[in-house]
Amino acid sequence: MDEFEELFNYHWQGEGSPYEQLSEKQWNILKAALKIFLEKGYSATTTNEIAHAAGVAEGTIFRHFKTKKDILLATIIPLMQNLVGPGVSGSLQELLVENEDLPLEEVFLIIMEDRQKHVQRILPLLRVIWVESNYHPELKEALMNGVILPSKKFFLRFIEQRQERGELRQDMDSWVLARSLVGVFAFYLISLSLFPDTGERQQNREAIKGIIQIYLDGARSSRE
Amino acid sequence: MDEFEELFNYHWQGEGSPYEQLSEKQWNILKAALKIFLEKGYSATTTNEIAHAAGVAEGTIFRHFKTKKDILLATIIPLMQNLVGPGVSGSLQELLVENEDLPLEEVFLIIMEDRQKHVQRILPLLRVIWVESNYHPELKEALMNGVILPSKKFFLRFIEQRQERGELRQDMDSWVLARSLVGVFAFYLISLSLFPDTGERQQNREAIKGIIQIYLDGARSSRE
Amino acid sequence: MDEFEELFNYHWQGEGSPYEQLSEKQWNILKAALKIFLEKGYSATTTNEIAHAAGVAEGTIFRHFKTKKDILLATIIPLMQNLVGPGVSGSLQELLVENEDLPLEEVFLIIMEDRQKHVQRILPLLRVIWVESNYHPELKEALMNGVILPSKKFFLRFIEQRQERGELRQDMDSWVLARSLVGVFAFYLISLSLFPDTGERQQNREAIKGIIQIYLDGARSSRE
Amino acid sequence: MDEFEELFNYHWQGEGSPYEQLSEKQWNILKAALKIFLEKGYSATTTNEIAHAAGVAEGTIFRHFKTKKDILLATIIPLMQNLVGPGVSGSLQELLVENEDLPLEEVFLIIMEDRQKHVQRILPLLRVIWVESNYHPELKEALMNGVILPSKKFFLRFIEQRQERGELRQDMDSWVLARSLVGVFAFYLISLSLFPDTGERQQNREAIKGIIQIYLDGARSSRE
DNA sequence: CATGAATGAGTGTTCATTCAT
DNA sequence: GATGAATGAACACTCATTCAT
Structure with a gap:
């Protein structure tokens, strides 16, 4: 939880946050609630547990949130709204601006290493989002509007810029290029999470470099 | 459900099936049970509902399956065991053998169109597998041993064969090549499932061709 | 039940009681719960019945007692802890002190008449204790530590004192003497409980006197 | 169970048995059924278990015995009818006849040692009888008529005979004398079963001798 | 506004008994 | 007569939600 503290402070109390x-x-x-949701999942968490962990009475919870489901939405949706965009991923934007003039290989490497760290940090959150989106349309919608569509837009723009610069092929739809990447x-x-045995830092970097190389230059043998 | 009927008949009653x-x-x-699991998820499904839907008394269920969880495993695990391998995906093997001499572009296209149809068919099943694997280690293990590892092996071998034939680059680890693909x-x-609006058959084929082309020849502008 | 009301008040609400x-x-x-346990036994009593008899919802029961078994222990164990010792049998101690100088015959008579009244009063309780001790080790242990061992100690000491005073034979192990008594x-x-027909108050006293006489002077014909 | 085999053969198949x-x-x-009743008690035993142990189908049980309770009665009641009387305890009768002329001390010792062995052998049976008699009036009645009253009669007659011979005091009701013994x-x-630590064979004999001595000669100090 | 005791519908599971074969 | 699959009422226990204080 402590690892999330900073993140939450940012999301929930930052300027313009829905929970200002x-x-x-x-x-x-x-x-x-979030702490327990991340540990045990939504439906395995009881309101009683939340109340104890929050140091309030069980009834108090329902004074602030009409149902248990509301708590889920109130924890997850704001976090999703900041998963990409002005929030943490703002750093992504910044990374891109800062490194605008580096060759593609290096920008990709920087982005991917940054995202990898970020994703590993919020893995439990992603798991809950993924699971509960299947049962709560509100979550699915927020996931779409707060994460997926913005990400799509973000990557499309990035790809298109590089196409315009002549760094990426222009005979191909930008969405196809982005999606592949x-x-x-x-x-x-x-x-990485399925086969955790491989995963030394140095190996990681080489693996990412391999991925980038295939993406940029293709898997085909140069003989052909 | 009706869409699954045929699939289940195949999995559960086919020769050598665990449920022969x-x-x-x-x-x-x-x-x-499966019908309701796919609709509402495992934990939102009551044994009472299953009994009614199956047209038996609730007690009857427990005569055949010791616990509700056993029903989950008995529905999902056999289906997983046939997700890849001698079952449905046997067609994958056969597809490859049949089209062994076609150029890579065409083999990939055939495989991907086949897999796309298959996955779209079993999407609700995949959802349940994905969700419940988080809560039931038996499922996670079956998923790993029955689907993930066999698939990995299968694709690695395919990639390595094509490397040996000189069709894919040999300066790159086969696992990296396979993973990218x-x-x-x-x-x-x-x-496709996130943005269902795009998806005319003809468009699909073009999109897949684009993917293959990027994978094989790279995303980089040829100017460079 | 009414007959137990007073007893329970004593046990459960008296000073120093575990249920103060x-x-x-x-x-x-x-x-x-106790009322029904005494009537029908523990396992034939349902939590639903207890709830109705107590005038609360079934859920309320489990807010106060984690399991049905806990209710059993919470009813029986405190009562056992007072079966002997500072509780009801405290009167026993007092009886002995008060009548310390009376001849053995009379002390025995007083004790036995007191115990007889007590036992007859709590007969249904003894039945439950006896039966359930077979299934619940906690009860067996409480019975041993709370009733049997203290009683043994109590009687041994009493017998030994009387041996020292020369009132009981000293050529015999005190435990053998106590056990016989x-x-x-x-x-x-x-x-008495097996043959309830005999049982006039006057007869009882004569019977007890007979028992005491045999215990003290032996069953053997004086001719021998 | 094997220890009971012989006993059961006797009870159930002997001439005049209710189960001839x-x-x-x-x-x-x-x-x-009996085997499992003795191990786990009546209510913890399922008809399914009995069927399996007996090597018959569950339905077959109910063709022969209308209810599970009937099985209990059919196992326990015949055994009770032979707990005393012409059955195993017939040996008691014989013991008495054989040793008719021995002094009381020795007869008592022989009887008590015999009974002790017998009781220890059938302890699990006694436990079931004791527990279930509380819930099944039929058992209580059979216990009374088959065990208690015959035993009472038996001991009364024995005591009375010894009174007539002048070996036991005649100034005392025979029932009081018998009950004390x-x-x-x-x-x-x-x-012995409560404090199993004490219990060497030699010690047992001495303890029994002590009991007999007190019973015959009294607990009172001879000084008095 | 905060509390936390009370609620009661709902849960998965058991098992003596029935009955069509 | 024997079977064993089917039954369904009953069970102890859970938990999101309510509401009097």
Whole structure:
């Protein structure tokens, strides 16, 4: 949890946050709820547990949130809204601006290493988002609007810029190019968690470099 | 459910199936259970519902399956064991053998169109597998041993063969090449279900061709 | 039940009682539970019945007692702890002190008449204790530590004192002397409940006098 | 169970037994049922278990015995009818006849040692009888008529004979004399199972001798 | 506004008994 | 007569939600 503390402070109390006006009590409840959701999943978490962890009475919870589901939405949705965009991933934007003039290989390497660290940090959160989105349309919608569509837009713009600069091929739809890049990297992250044995830092970097090289130059033998 | 009927018949009653010896009543229970699991997820499904849907008394369920969890495993694990391998994906093997001499572009296209149809068919099943694997180690293990590792082996061998033939670059680890291919295609499938608006058959084929082209020849502008 | 009311008040609410702090609702639940336990036995009693008899919802029971078994222990163990010792049998101690200088015959008579009244009063309780001790080791242990061993110690000391005073033979192990006394009297009580027809107050006293006389002077014909 | 085999053969198949006409299948069911009753108690035993242990189908049980309770009665009641009387304890009668001319001390010793062995052998049976008699009036009645009253009659007659011979005091009701003897010895047996640490064979004999001596000559100091 | 005791519908599971074969 | 699959009422226990204080 402690690892998330900073993240949450940012999301929940930052300027423009949907919870700017959150009372300390509400904040405690959400913090406690999230902590347990991440550990045991939503449905295995009881309101009683949340109340204890938040240091309030069980009834108090329902004074602030009409149902248990509301707590889920109130914890997850704001976090999703900041998963990409002005929040943490703002650093992504900044990374890109800072390194605008580096060759593609190096920019990709920087981005991917940054994203890898980020994803590994918020893995439990992603798991809950993924699971509960299947049962709560509100979450699915927020996931779409708060994460997926912005990410899509972000990557499309990035790809298009590089196409315009002549660094990426222009005979191909930008969405196809973007999707391949994301797919290749996303699956790399997934395979890391599936096969945790491989994973020395140095190996990681080489693996990412390999991915980038294939993405940029193709898998085909140069003989052909 | 009806869409799964044929699939289940195949998995559960085919020769050598773990459920060859399934009684009709057991089959009804599993069919009913699966139907509801796919709709509402495992934990939101009550044994009472399953009993009603299967047309048996609640007690009957527990005569055939010791616990509700056993029903989950008995529905999901056999299906997983056939997700890849001698079952449905046997067609994958056959596809490869049949088209061994075609150029890579065409083999990839055939495989991907086949897999796309298959995955879209079993999407609700994949959802349940994905969600419940988080809570039931038996499922996670079956997923790993029955699907993930065999798939990995299968694709590695395929890639290595093509490397040996000189069709794919040999200066790169086969696992990196395989992972990129799978990632690129997996994410294509995911994005199809996320953005269902795009998806005319003809468009699909073009999109897949684009993916393959990027994978083989790279995303880099040829000017460079 | 009414006959136990006074007894329970004593045990559960007396000073130093393990239930001094019992809320009224808890007390109602325990009272209701005990009433039914005494009538039908533990396992034939349902939590639903207890709830109704206590005038609370079934869920309320489990807010106060984690399991049905806990209710059993919470009713029985405190009662056992007072079966002998500072509680009801405190009167035993006092009886002995008060009548220290009376001849053995008279002391025995006083004790036995007192115990007889006590045992007859708590007969249904003894039945439950006896039966359930076979299934619940906690009860067996409490019975041993709370009733049997203290009783043994108590009687041994009494016998030894009388041996020292020269009132009881010293050529015999005190435990043998004590055991005979208790056995003789316990079986008298048991036979009273087995053959309830005999049992006029006057007859009782004569019977007890007979027992005492045999114990003290022997069953052998004086001719020998 | 093997230790009971002989006993059961005697009870159930002996001449005049209520089960003389028992079919082999019924006998198997009863044998299996008793075995499990003795191990786990009546209510913890399922008809399914009995069926398996007896090697018959569950339905078959109910063809021979209307309810599970009937099985209990059919196992326990015949055994009770032979607990005393012409059955095993017939040996008691014989013991008395054989040793008619021995002094009381020696007769008592022989009887008590015999009974002690017998009781220890059938302890699990006694436990079931004791527990279930509380819930099944039929058992209570059979216990009374089959064990308690015959035993009472038996001991009364024995005592009366010895009174007539002048070996036991005649100034005392025979029932009081008998009850004391039985109580003293019964409690000795109970205390043996409560405090199992004491119990070397030699010690046992000495303890029994002590009991007999007190019973015959009294606990009072001879000084008085 | 905060509390936490009370609720009661709902849960998965058991098992003596029935009955079509 | 024997079977064993089917039954369904009953069970102890859970937990999100309510509401009097």
